[in-house]
Amino acid sequence: MSQWITENQSAHLRLSAEVDKVLFSGESQFQKIEVAHSLEYGNMLVLDGVFQTSEKEEFVYHEMMSHVPLFLHPNPKNVLIIGGGDGGVARECVRHDCVEKVTMVEIDGKVVELAKQYLPTIADAMIRQDPKLTVKIGDGIGFMAQADNEYDVIIVDCSDPIGPGEGLFTKEFYANVHKALKADGLFVQQTESPVMHKPLVEKVFGYVRDQFAMARLYTAYIPIYPTGMHCFTMGTKTYDPLTFVPNRERTFTTKYYNEKIQTAAFALPNFVKEYLLKK
Amino acid sequence: MSQWITENQSAHLRLSAEVDKVLFSGESQFQKIEVAHSLEYGNMLVLDGVFQTSEKEEFVYHEMMSHVPLFLHPNPKNVLIIGGGDGGVARECVRHDCVEKVTMVEIDGKVVELAKQYLPTIADAMIRQDPKLTVKIGDGIGFMAQADNEYDVIIVDCSDPIGPGEGLFTKEFYANVHKALKADGLFVQQTESPVMHKPLVEKVFGYVRDQFAMARLYTAYIPIYPTGMHCFTMGTKTYDPLTFVPNRERTFTTKYYNEKIQTAAFALPNFVKEYLLKK
Structure with missing residues (x-):
């Protein structure tokens, strides 16, 4: 029925x-x-x-959360994922030849369990226990606070800033992300819709700009998210996506991501630029 | 209530x-x-x-339908709009200094009347009877069939391919669009969501490719349309959006469109490229 x-x-x-x-x-x-x-x-x-997430359109979110930061870094070896319990970001990260180690810290073990059972194409790397991947069930905020100069790329694949994801949108958290990254590290976080969640996007962008050498925003079409326009906030210490030149080959196929999208995703409509860059 | x-x-x-x-x-x-x-x-x-359309997000659709083709053409003077009864595309077209004449052919006079009454910010150019604008209530398909070598840019701002818009998605129509354009003319048509309406997008792209020197597709975020990912199919005789270099200044402000978006909008995700370019 x-x-x-x-x-x-x-x-x-x-x-x-x-x-x-x-x-x-x-x-x-x-x-x-x-x-x-x-x-x-x-x-x-x-x-x-x-x-x-859903089986038929998950590739947009997971590819754009993973490949945009990973290809911006010339040689990412050690990657940290906060959240990402469905396993989709981990699946994409382990596909990069240069990536040696992916640590995923998800707070809710039940999400991991259900993803393995009901979303097997998304949870793929977790199911087949990819040798690069370590899955920890625990608090990402505490984990981040203890890390120091360790990661090339950090991906914060959180749910909305209500419930367990709340502490992942604070000034303190971004200070810890900055500390956890190596000297040329970068991070990305999903930050909702620039159309519908302007106050959140603006707030996070301000925090990240204060903490990192550069704050950047990019977008992707996510059919099941509000307004379909979803954005990702990036904090980067050295590598600037706005002057990106491809530096290594992509050795795997993708369904959304490609080298033109890598740059085009950072072209922001005026209404977004205006409220982000007004300060 | x-x-x-x-x-x-x-x-x-x-x-x-x-x-x-x-x-x-x-x-x-x-x-x-x-x-x-x-x-x-x-x-x-x-x-x-x-x-x-809606008052708060109409600017995306109307700017992207108008400014992408108009700025691609180095000197558009004579513009034809088929449909577009709410007046939003006309409003954007008359803002270009070089544009001398905008003719709009809308089949449903009731839409024009209601837009003037309830969507005044969208219908603006119709309400103040902009001297560049001529609004005709009539059949766009018949109008197009009679035009020959007249227009620099044609914009087909139609509703979905059911109801009155049906005849705007046929091989014959695109042949007439080609004939109605000058030797260096170009046209654009809204063609729904590349996620949800793949058969339509694929069909129209094929027709336009057969008829024009170049067929191109670009996308924009439209919050109230299915999946939020909306696409526009372009047929062009001379000017290629993929090698576009800005050739004149924009003398007005926009809320979505800018010079980076002009190019970035043509960066297509792989899943779209694959089904469009497979032939």
């Missing part, structure tokens, strides 16, 4: 997907979790009522 | 907007028309149940 699951994208906007099977519905220690098979996008993960 | 209006974006996906006032609901000779005040996006125009 078919039914609809709905995300309240804002107080005044809703996206609803028809599902023919609810695969899991329950509560973890941290959040409400649902996995359902949607007719439009395949299996979907929903946390606290918010659509997180 | 608040209520919700819903678009069935596909058989399995719905977008709903809360509205506090229905301003108009009725039938024209051609389609069902609704205008309502939505809390998220301001006044919205809905045709046959499909969200067309």
Whole structure:
């Protein structure tokens, strides 16, 4: 029997997907979790009522979170992922030949377990226990606070700044990210929609600009996220995506990312530039 | 009293907007028309149940439909708009100093009338009867068939390929567009979402490639359209957007468009390139 699951994208906007099977519905220690098979996008993960990822369009988010920072760095070896419990970012990171070690710190073990069970194409690197990958179940904020001069690239694949993700959008957190990175390191974090979540985007961009030599924003089309326009905030110590020149070959295929997208994603519409760069 | 209006974006996906006032609901000779005040996006125009435009995000669509083709042409003087009844594309076209004449042919006079009444910021050029602009109520397909070697730029601002817009997505129509353009002319048409409407995008791209020296596709973020990823198909006789170099100054401000977007919008994700360029 078919039914609809709905995300309240804002107080005044809703996206609803028809599902023919609810695969899991329950509560973890941290959040409400649902996995359902949607007719439009395949299996979907929903946390606290918010659509997180789906089998059919996950490649956009996971490729853009991973390959944009990793190709900007000329030789990333040690990568840290905070969050990313579905395993999609880890799957993309281990594909880079130069990457030797990927550490993923996800707070909610239940998300990892359910992703392995119901989102196997996304959780692929976790399921086959890729030798480069270490999955830790624990608090990413505390983990970051203890790291020092260790990582080439850090990817903060968090949920929204409500619930367990809240502490990942603070000034203190970005100071710790900066400290955890090597001298030429860089990081990226998903920061919602520049159309709908302007205050958040503006706030994070300000924090990152204060902490890093450069703050940059890029965008990608994510069909299941509010407004479809999703942005990623980058803090970088040395390498500037605005003057990027490809420095190594891509040895694997992608469905969204390519070398033109690497640069084009940083071309921001005027309404975004205006509020980001006004200071 | 608040209520919700819903678009069935596909058989399995719905977008709903809360509205506090229905301003108009009725039938024209051609389609069902609704205008309502939505809390998220301001006044919205809905045709046959499909969200067309809204006060708060219309600038994306209208700027990208107008300025991308107009700035690609080094000296557009005579512009034809097919459809575009809300007046947004006309408003943007008349802002170009070099443009001398804009002719708009909209089939549904009721849309023009309602836009003037309820979407005045969009209908601006029609309301103040801009001296460059001529609005004709009539059949764009027939109009195009009679035109010969007249226009520098043609913009097909149509609704979906069901209802009155159907004949604007045929081989014959593109042959007539080609004939209506001058020897160095170019045209652009909205062609839905590359994620959700792949068969349409692929079909139109094939037709345009057969008819024109070059077929090109570009994208923009339209929050109220399915998947948020919207594409525009361009047919051009001489000027190639992929090797574009700015050739004149922009003398007006924009909210979305800028010179980097002009080029970046043509950077296509691999999944789109693959199905477009496979032949």
